[in-house]
Amino acid sequence: MKQLVLKDVCKKYPNQLNYALDHINMIVEKGEFVAVMGRSGSGKTTLLNVTSIIDKIDSGNIYCADKEISTFSDKEATNFRKNDIGFVFQDYMLLDSLTIRENISVALSLKNVDSSKIDDLINSYAKRFNLYEQLKKYPYQLSGGQRQRVSIIRAIIKEPEIIFADEPTGALDLKSSEGTMGILSEINKTEKVTILMVTHDVLSASYADRVILLKDGKLHMEIDKKDCGESFYDVISQALSDRGE
Amino acid sequence: MIWSITKSNIKKNFSLYRIYFLATIGLLSVFIAFLNFISDKIIAEKIGDSGQALVIANGSLVFLIVFLVVFLIYFNNFFVKKRSQELGVLAILGFSKRELTKLLTLENLVILVLSYLVSLLLGPTLYFLAVLVITHLLDLTMEVHWFITVNEFIKSLGILVVVFLINFITNGLIISKQSLIEFVNFSRKAEKKIRIRKVRAIIAITALLLSYILCLATVFSSTRNMLLSIGMVPISLSIIILVILGTIFTIRYGLTFVIFLLKENKKRLYRPLSNIIYPKFNYRIATKNKLLTVLGGLLTLTVSVTGIMVMLYAYSLNGIERLTPSAIEYNVKSENGQVNVTNILENDQVSLVDVDLLRLNTNPEVTITESGQTIPYFDVINYSDYKELMKAQGRTNSIEGSESLPLLINYYPTEISLGKTFNLENAYDVTVKQVSTNNVFSFSTSVTTLVVSDKLYAELSARFPEKEITIRTFNGNSIRSSETFYNQFSMVPDVISSYSREYTVKTANIATYIFITFLSILFIICTGSILYFTSLIEIMENKEEYSYLSKLGYSKKLINRILGYETGILFLIPVLIGIVNGSMLLIFYKYLFMDTLVAGNIIMLSLLLCLFFFLIIYGTFYLLTLRSVKSIINN
Numbered sequence: 001m002k003q004l005v006l007k008d009v010c011k012k013y014p015n016q017l018n019y020a021l022d023h024i025n026m027i028v029e030k031g032e033f034v035a036v037m038g039r040s041g042s043g044k045t046t047l048l049n050v051t052s053i054i055d056k057i058d059s060g061n062i063y064c065a066d067k068e069i070s071t072f073s074d075k076e077a078t079n080f081r082k083n084d085i086g087f088v089f090q091d092y093m094l095l096d097s098l099t100i101r102e103n104i105s106v107a108l109s110l111k112n113v114d115s116s117k118i119d120d121l122i123n124s125y126a127k128r129f130n131l132y133e134q135l136k137k138y139p140y141q142l143s144g145g146q147r148q149r150v151s152i153i154r155a156i157i158k159e160p161e162i163i164f165a166d167e168p169t170g171a172l173d174l175k176s177s178e179g180t181m182g183i184l185s186e187i188n189k190t191e192k193v194t195i196l197m198v199t200h201d202v203l204s205a206s207y208a209d210r211v212i213l214l215k216d217g218k219l220h221m222e223i224d225k226k227d228c229g230e231s232f233y234d235v236i237s238q239a240l241s242d243r244g245e
Numbered sequence: 246m247i248w249s250i251t252k253s254n255i256k257k258n259f260s261l262y263r264i265y266f267l268a269t270i271g272l273l274s275v276f277i278a279f280l281n282f283i284s285d286k287i288i289a290e291k292i293g294d295s296g297q298a299l300v301i302a303n304g305s306l307v308f309l310i311v312f313l314v315v316f317l318i319y320f321n322n323f324f325v326k327k328r329s330q331e332l333g334v335l336a337i338l339g340f341s342k343r344e345l346t347k348l349l350t351l352e353n354l355v356i357l358v359l360s361y362l363v364s365l366l367l368g369p370t371l372y373f374l375a376v377l378v379i380t381h382l383l384d385l386t387m388e389v390h391w392f393i394t395v396n397e398f399i400k401s402l403g404i405l406v407v408v409f410l411i412n413f414i415t416n417g418l419i420i421s422k423q424s425l426i427e428f429v430n431f432s433r434k435a436e437k438k439i440r441i442r443k444v445r446a447i448i449a450i451t452a453l454l455l456s457y458i459l460c461l462a463t464v465f466s467s468t469r470n471m472l473l474s475i476g477m478v479p480i481s482l483s484i485i486i487l488v489i490l491g492t493i494f495t496i497r498y499g500l501t502f503v504i505f506l507l508k509e510n511k512k513r514l515y516r517p518l519s520n521i522i523y524p525k526f527n528y529r530i531a532t533k534n535k536l537l538t539v540l541g542g543l544l545t546l547t548v549s550v551t552g553i554m555v556m557l558y559a560y561s562l563n564g565i566e567r568l569t570p571s572a573i574e575y576n577v578k579s580e581n582g583q584v585n586v587t588n589i590l591e592n593d594q595v596s597l598v599d600v601d602l603l604r605l606n607t608n609p610e611v612t613i614t615e616s617g618q619t620i621p622y623f624d625v626i627n628y629s630d631y632k633e634l635m636k637a638q639g640r641t642n643s644i645e646g647s648e649s650l651p652l653l654i655n656y657y658p659t660e661i662s663l664g665k666t667f668n669l670e671n672a673y674d675v676t677v678k679q680v681s682t683n684n685v686f687s688f689s690t691s692v693t694t695l696v697v698s699d700k701l702y703a704e705l706s707a708r709f710p711e712k713e714i715t716i717r718t719f720n721g722n723s724i725r726s727s728e729t730f731y732n733q734f735s736m737v738p739d740v741i742s743s744y745s746r747e748y749t750v751k752t753a754n755i756a757t758y759i760f761i762t763f764l765s766i767l768f769i770i771c772t773g774s775i776l777y778f779t780s781l782i783e784i785m786e787n788k789e790e791y792s793y794l795s796k797l798g799y800s801k802k803l804i805n806r807i808l809g810y811e812t813g814i815l816f817l818i819p820v821l822i823g824i825v826n827g828s829m830l831l832i833f834y835k836y837l838f839m840d841t842l843v844a845g846n847i848i849m850l851s852l853l854l855c856l857f858f859f860l861i862i863y864g865t866f867y868l869l870t871l872r873s874v875k876s877i878i879n880n
Contacts, residue, residue, distance in 0.1 A: 054796060075800065082798025093793040095521070097528030106520050110798050115515035154797075 001164060002063070003194040004051060009060035009070075011046055011217075020046040021057070022217040030065075030161075031192040032135075033185065035205040037240065038096035038214035044198040045166060047214065051196060052085055052164045053077045065161065082110050084156025086163045088184070090170035092147045094139040100126075100150050101135040107158045116237065125153045129183060145176030149183060163187075165197040169204045177231050181207040206233040213239060250872045251351040262356065262542045263870070264781050268320045269360035270367065271774040273401065275767050276313050277368025278375065279306065280397040280474070282763055285372075305764055308733055309771075314408055316775060321412045322390045323782050325349065325419060344419050353409060361405050368401075369393045371770075372763075387759070442841060445494060446502030453499075459484050460829035463836035477837065484833060488826055492545070496538050496818065500530050517803060521794070522810045529783075529814055536779065537818050540772055544823020545830070547768035552831040552855050554761035561750045569687045570638050571718035573734050574741040576690075578714060583736050594721040596637045596731075600630040602691065603712050605669045611653075611693045612661040623653075623669065624691035637720040653677045653699075654684045654694040670709060673701075687697030687741040690716055699794035752831045763768055769859075772819070773866040782811045784874045791878045805875060812871050818849035820863045824856055 004027070011021040016071035020043050028034050036044050049055035052198060053069055062070035069080060086107075088092065094103050101122055108118045124131040129149050139147055148168060155163050165184065185207045188195050197208065205211050213221040221239060228235045283302055325332075332345055340348075373391045380387050457597050459480065462468035504527045508514050514523060530537070577599065589595055603625040610619035628650060635641070653662050659680075666676045675697065686694060697705070706713055724730040730745040791804055799807070831852060 038396060052796075078800040079797055080798065087796050095793065096787075097746060097788050098521070098524040099319075102514075102524050105515055106517075109515040109520040110517045112517075113515075115512045117704075118515045119511060219510065 001030040001065075002027055003030040003065060004196065005061075005063040006051065007061045007063075009050065009062060010058050011043075011050055011055070011125055013056055017172075019043075019217045021050065024219055025061070026212065027218060028194060028196060029161075030194055031188070032210065033188045033195045033208045034197070035208035035211045036196065036198045036214060037200070037202075037205055037236070038220070039243075042214040043217040044214055046217075048164055048166050048196065048198045052087070054064050055082060067125075079156065083158070084161045086154050086158065086160040088148070088151050088163060088165040088168045090167035092139070092144075092151045094147060094150060096139055098138075099135065100131065100137055100139070100142070103139065103150060104154045104157060107154045115157075121157060122153075125157050129153055143176070144172050145179055148172060148176070148180045149180060151178070152183055152187070156191065156193065158189070160193065162194040165195060165199075167199055167201075168197065169199065169201055174203075177201065177204060202233060202236050205236055211236050213243070215243065250348060251355065258423075264778055264785075265320055265324050266356055266360060268774065268778040269317060269356060270314055270363050270772070271778075272313050272362055273405070274362035274367040274371055275770050275774075276309055276404065277364050277393075277397055277401050278372040279309055279763075279767055280400055281369045281372040281393065282376075282760075284396060285376075285392075285393045302760065305767075309767070310404060312771060313404060314411070317408045318411055318415065319862055320778065320782075321353065321408075322415065325416055327785070329419075329423075345420050346413075346417045349420070352415050353412050353416070357405055357409055361401065364401070365393065365398070368397075375763055375766050376759065379759050379766075382762075441502055441505045442498045443502060446498040449491055449494030449497070450499045451491075452487050453495050456484050456487035457492055457825075457829050459487070460833040463833050464754060469836060471823050473837075481833075481837075484830075487755060488545075488830065489542075492541055492822055492826060493538050496530065496541060496822070497534050500818070501527055504530070517799070519811070521807050522814075525811055526814050529811075533779075533783075535774075535816070537815075540775060540819035541822035541826070543768060543772050544819050545826040547765055548827025548856070548859060549822050549830045549834075550761055550768075551765040551859075552827055553810065554758065554765070554832060555851045555855040556831065556835060557754075558758060561754065562747070565746045565750060567684065569741055569743040569746045570640075570685055571634075571687070571720050571741075572688060572727075572730065573717075573719040574687055574742050575717055575734070575739060576714055577717045579738045580717070584734060589719065589733060592721075592724075594723050596720050598630070598634045598637045598717065598718045598720070600626055600634055600685075600716045601702075601706065602626050602686075602714050602716055603709060604714070605704070605705065605709060605712060607669055608664075608671065609667065609669045611667070612659065613655055613693060614657045614659055620693050623667070623693055623695040624686075625669070625695045625697055625702065627699045628696055629699050631685060631696045634718060637718065638685065639720070639722065640683070649679055650679075650696060650698050651675050652679045652681060652696040654681050654696065655692075657682075669705070672708065673705065675701075686716060689739070689741055769862055773863065776816055776819070776863075777866060777870045780815050780870045781873055781877065783809070783815065784812075784877055788878065801879070806876065808874050808878060811872055813867065813873050816863060816867045816870070820859075824859055828852075828856060 006024050006026040009021050009024040009026075010019055012019050022043075024043075024047065034045055038044050046055065050057050050070070053062075053072055057070055060070070061068055064080070064084070067076075072080060095106070098106070101119075104122050104125070105118050108121065109115070113121070120133065123132065126135055129152070130147055131146065131153065134142055134146060134150075134203045139150070142150065148171075151166075163184070168184065169180050172180060181204050184195060184197070187193055195208075197204070199205050209225050211223040212219060213223070220243070221234055223232070224237060246580055283306065332349075335345060335348070336342070369391055373389065376387070376389050380389060459472070504523055507519075508523050508527075513519055586597065590597060604622050605625055606622050610621045612619050631652075655662070662677045663680045664673050664677065668674050675695070677695075684691070684694060719730075719734075723868060725743045725745060728744055728748075731742045734740045734742065791808075793806070794804055795801075835849075835852075
C-alpha cells in the first residue's frame with residue numbers, strides 16, 4: 001500500500017534561478033523507512049517540508065494514503081500535522097519551559113486523547129526508551145541523545161502514520177546517533193510506522209530500507225537495502241563518493 | 246572599520262534595534278516631560294506654595310531617574326544577550342575583546358544619541374498634550390504652551406551619560422569575562438529551577454489576604470472603631486508591611502504554588518492550551534518575578550496616588566454642596582435692594598425660598614464636636630421652612646412629622662446633644678430628639694441649626710422678634726455652577742455662592758490636581774511601555790518555540806490564543822495586583838482619613854471610575870502589545 005506519492009512535484013523559491021525540487025516523482029510504501037541524502041542545496045529539506053506540508057509546492061501533486069495533501073487548506077494541513085504525522089528534528093523542537101512529561105503530553109492533549117490515559121501512556125513509553133527518571137526534568141537538564149529520545153517519543157506516542165525526521169542525528173555524537181537510529185528503526189519495525197528521513201550521515205542512512213539521492217533538486221539515484229544486503233552501508237558510501245560528496 | 250560594521254549592524258538588526266530604540270525614546274521622553282513639568286513656571290509657583298507637593302515632586306524626580314537608569318540598563322543587557330552569538334562569531338573571526346567592546350559602545354552611542362534627539366522633541370510634546378488633556382478634563386483655566394529649557398537639555402544629557410557609562414562598563418565586563426564558547430552560548434536562557442514552597446506560599450497569600458481584610462474592616466463602624474482603638478499608626482504600618490511583603494512573596498511563591506495545584510488536575514492540564522500555558526506561566530514567574538514585583542508595586546503606587554487625587558477632587562466638589570447647599574444664600578438685610586428678584590425669577594428653573602431664623606442663646610451651650618467644642622446659641626427655624634428649602638435644594642427630607650422635632654443639625658458628626666434639654670433665652674426648654682449633619686444653610690450662616698415645630702417657632706418669634714433675620718436662598722440645578730447667575734448677586738455683601746466656592750476650590754488646588762494627574766500619566770506610560778517592551782523581548786526570545794508548535798499541529802488560531810494568554814499573564818499580574826492593592830489601600834484611606842459625611846457614594850463612584858479607567862488604559866496597552874507580538878510571530 002502506498003503511503004506517500006509525489007507526482008511531478010516542483011518547487012522554486014523566489015529570487016532563485018533553479019528549482020529547489022525539479023519534477024520529483026517518488027513513492028513511499030506504508031511501513032517503509034526511506035532516507036533522503038544529497039549535498040547541501042540538493043533539495044532534501046525542501047522535499048521533507050513539502051511532503052509534511054509545512055511548505056507549499058508550485059506544481060505537481062502529493063498524496064498521503066490516497067488523499068491529496070498538497071491541496072489542503074490551512075485547517076486541513078494543521079489537522080494533518082496534528083493527527084497523522086510526527087516530527088523528529090535535529091534541534092529536538094522541545095519547549096524549554098515545559099518539563100519532559102509536559103513536552104510529550106503536548107502531542108496527546110492536542111489530539112484530544114483522554115486525559116486520564118495520558119500519564120500512563122507517557123510512563124510506558126518513557127520506560128521503554130529509558131527516560132522514566134527524566135520525566136520531571138526540563139530539556140536543559142538532559143543530554144543531546146536523551147533530548148532526541150524525548151522528541152521521538154513525542155512523535156511516536158500519538159501513533160502517526162508517518163514520521164518525518166530532519167537530520168535526527170545531526171547534533172549527536174556517534175554513540176547517541178546509534179542509539180537514536182536504533183530507536184527509529186525499532187519503531188519502524190514494531191509500530192509499522194512509515195519514516196521519511198533526511199540525513200547527511202551514511203551510518204544513519206544505512207538503518208533505512210531505501211536511500212534516495214537528490215542532486216540539484218532532481219531524483220538522482222535510489223539504493224534499495226534488499227538489493228545490497230549486508231553491503232548497504234558500503235554501497236551508499238560508494239554512491240556518494242562517485243558523486244564527489 | 247568598526248564604524249562601518251556598526252552601521253551595517255544597525256541596518257541588519259533593525260527589528261531588534263527598533264525595540265531598544267523605541268524603549269529608550271519612550272523612557273527618555275517621559276523623563277524629559279517630567280523635567281518640563283517641574284520647569285513650568287506656572288506649576289512651579291503653585292507647587293512652591295505647597296510644601297507637600299514640592300516633596301512629592303522631588304521624590305518623583307529621584308524615583309524617575311532610578312527607574313529610567315535601571316530599565317535602560319535592563320534593555321541594554323537584553324540587547325547584548327540577544328546579539329552575543331553574533332559577537333561570538335566576530336570573536337572567532339579574530340576580533341579582540343577590546344574591539345568588540347568598542348563595537349557595542351559605538352552602537353550604544355548611536356542609539357542613545359538618536360533617542361536623545363527624538364526625546365527632546367517628544368518629551369515636551371508629551372507634556373504639552375498631557376496638560377492640555379488634564380486642564381480640559383478637570384475644566385481648569387490655565388495657559389498651556391510648548392517649551393523646553395536649557396536645564397532640561399543638561400539634566401537629560403547627564404542621565405544619558407550615566408546610562409552610557411554604566412552600559413559601557415557592563416558590556417565591557419560581560420565581554421571580558423566570557424570565554425569564546427560561553428559567548429556563543431550566552432544568549433541561551435539562564436535556566437531557573439522552579440521550586441514549590443508550599444509553606445512560604447501559604448504564609449504570603451495569608452499575609453496579603455489579611456491586609457485586605459484589615460482594609461475592608463475600616464468600612465464598618467464597629468470594626469473601624471476596634472482598629473482605631475489599637476491606634477492609627479500601628480494599624481497603618483501593619484497594613485503597609487503586610488501589603489508589601491504579601492505582594493512580593495505571593496508573586497514569588499504563591500503564584501507558582503497555585504499553578505502547581507492547577508497542574509495537579511490532569512484533566513485541566515492536558516488540554517491543548519493549558520498544556521502550554523500553565524508551564525509557561527510557572528516559568529515566567531520563576532524568571533520574571535522581580536520585574537513583576539517592581540511593576541506590581543509601581544502600579545499599586547499609581548492607582549493609590551491617582552485614586553487619592555480623584556477622591557480629594559470628588560470630596561472638594563461634593564464638599565461644596567455641603568458647604569453651600571443653596572446656589573445663592575444671603576441675609577436679606579444686607580442686600581439693600583440691589584438684586585432684581587423679579588427678573589431672576591422669570592427663569593422657571595430658579596426657585597426662591599426665604600427662611601426666617603432666630604438666633605437664641607442657650608443654656609447649657611451646644612457641644613458641636615466630639616472633642617467638646619461649644620457654641621452658646623441655636624439658630625432656630627421652623628419645620629415648614631426646613632421642608633420647603635430641602636425640596637428647593639432637590640434633597641430628600643430625612644425627617645417626617647413632629648415626633649422627630651426638635652432636630653439639631655450639626656456641622657460635625659456628634660450625637661452628644663441627642664436627648665439633652667436646652668433652655669432658650671431662659672424662657673423655653675427644648676429637648677433634642679434627633680441629630681443630623683444634613684444642613685440646609687451654609688456653615689457661614691449657621692453651624693447649629695435647630696428645627697422646631699411651626700407652633701413653637703411662632704411662639705418664639707412672637708417673643709423675640711428682634712432676634713429674627715431672614716435668609717434668602719436661590720436654588721435650581723442649572724444655576725449652581727453658573728457664573729452669569731452669580732454675577733447678579735456679586736454686589737451683595739457676604740453672599741454665599743456655590744459657583745464662587747467651586748471656583749475657589751478649583752483654583753486653589755489646580756497645581757496639585759495637575760501635578761498628581763501628570764504623575765499618574767507618567768507612571769502609566771512607564772509601566773505600560775515596560776510591559777510592552779518586556780513582552781516583545783520575551784516573545785522574540787521564544788520565537789522559535791511557536792514554529793515548533795505550528796509543526797506539532799497547533800493551528801494559527803490556537804497559537805494566537807497562546808500568545809494572548811502569554812502576553813496577558815505579564816500584564817495581568819502587575820495590573821491585577823496594582824488595582825486590588827490600590828483599591829484596598831484607597832478604601833483604608835477613605836474610611837480612616839476622610840470625613841465620611843461628604844457624599845461617600847459619589848467618592849466611591851469616582852474611585853470605581855478611576856479603577857475602570859486604569860483597566861481601560863492597560864487593556865489598550867495589552868491589545869497594542871498583543872498586536873505587535875502577533876506580528877512578530879506571524880511574520
